[in-house]
Amino acid sequence: MMFQEIAFKAEMDRHNDPESVEEARILCDEEPATRQRNIEELRRMIYERGECTPPRTDDSFLLRFLRARRSVPARAHRLMVRYCNFREQNPHLWRDQDWFSYTRMGNVYEGVLFDRPDVGRLIICRLGLWDPDQISAEDLVSACLLLLEVGIMQPKLQVLGGTALVDCEGITMKHVRHISPSIALQAINVMGFAFPLHQRGVHVINCSRVFETLFHFFKRLAPADDLWKRVHFHGYNLNSLHRFIHPDCLPKRYGGLRDEVSLELWLTKIKQYKNKDFDTDMRTLGYCVD
Template sequence: MFECFLEIGFEAELNTKEDPELMEIAYEQCKENVATRATAITELRKMIFARGECHPLRTDDEYLLRFLRAREFIVPRAHKLMVRYCTFREQNKHLYEGVDLWGLVKVKDAYEGTMLDRPDTGRLSVFRFGRWDPNEFPVEDLVRAGMAMTEIGLRQPKLQILAGTVIVDLEGISYRHVATLTPTVAYQIVCLMGVAIPGRIKGVHIINYSWILNTFFYLFKKFIPQEAWQYIHFHGSDLKSLHKHLDLEVLPERYGGTYRGVSSFGIWLNKIKKYRDEQFDREMKQLGYVIKE
């Protein structure tokens, strides 16, 4: 029964239809007012063309909604995010242009996620970089996988509204991992966690770290905006501290929770491949990815 539930969840990952039942939550969390939404979209579109600071791939209503929701429907902030997103893509074409989307399955369980999306936590993602063997593939592939995961996830209006929560589990991190991290890679990871993408992060919870965190985190902290620090929490190996922020029902059993529906990035991407449609292929190709059969 549980496997059947998971399969339904995987199939729903391709759903790009608006859910009227989420509109109340959209108002609470994104300041989205159905009565004034069209006006905000039109204003953002006009601002994009009038200022000419970026040249987005799309300017249709559905696409612009992502940026408005990510910045509480404050049009100038949504436009600033759009410019930042387009600039990031322009400066990092190697992260998506010509990238074999299905080939990113190699990342396996360096990323994990749950599909129990709730208003309090949104989508819970777990970064387990210690599970990655630097001898198998370069750190850039981790970033490519993170970018692809983000682009695919943000196709869902549900995730645009509910946002996400991240656990960064540093168990197993060694100097071999830290040695691969350059300031450029650190900047890219920070950008993909909300700085330069049309998505919101409710919280970042860093666990299972040791003294090596000082080296690891030094690379990241100069790129993290000042206002973002209120959402970053350090728990060490204290799961009780983590439990004060996240409900046990959304946490994997590994972290003292009760949720069993955790899937690795590799499994998730294979399910996306299984259930995708022509619209998905078209949009991902427009983003620059190679879609092989």
């Protein structure tokens, strides 16, 4: 429990760890000598091209987009445009949302606070625990967006990125009927197509062929993105999952060694340890701050 509390406190850390310099070089092609020049180039593109109006243009905000696109300003700018367009087209997912209210999701979303270079932050979505009668599909997407917006504030996670594990155990046709093409497109955008996330991979477990077929239908909504190359289906085969995610990083239910943390507990701890900088960041993004 002591380690977990230290990990929760670290969620508010906004400092660039000197030890992450080498990780940023390997994972993000980030060189200390050219980092500031790339930030300034991205900022110039935003102002000169006028294709988007970001909520912020300070160095730390722009850097997360560069890290998500291998430190290439032109690619980071395209991602920024997608991000801003997504926010403009879906203001109901974030504007004036009470971020702490998403504790009602319980264990639908979980994470493992054991971040390492080959996996990053492991985020788990247990779709079978979602009750569509109580929580709308858009609320599910909105909660995921919140989880990522808070997580990506941490420089370490900007570098390490994240790995998603989608657990389909317990999914019924009732769930599937609520996943419309528009909801699927929102989820695709949040998972990396229009979000500054260094996406390490998406792994789907406990899924039938029916769900896999449905996925390939939704894939046509954004056919050209590299994200699809990192999506892997494992059926009910944990050994297949372990070839991509080491058991050191997985919860015990997936043959791993870690304890998972629910979104409910994570947000409760965020509220306990948050500070003025966190409130300012959330307010700037449009969330309701108490």
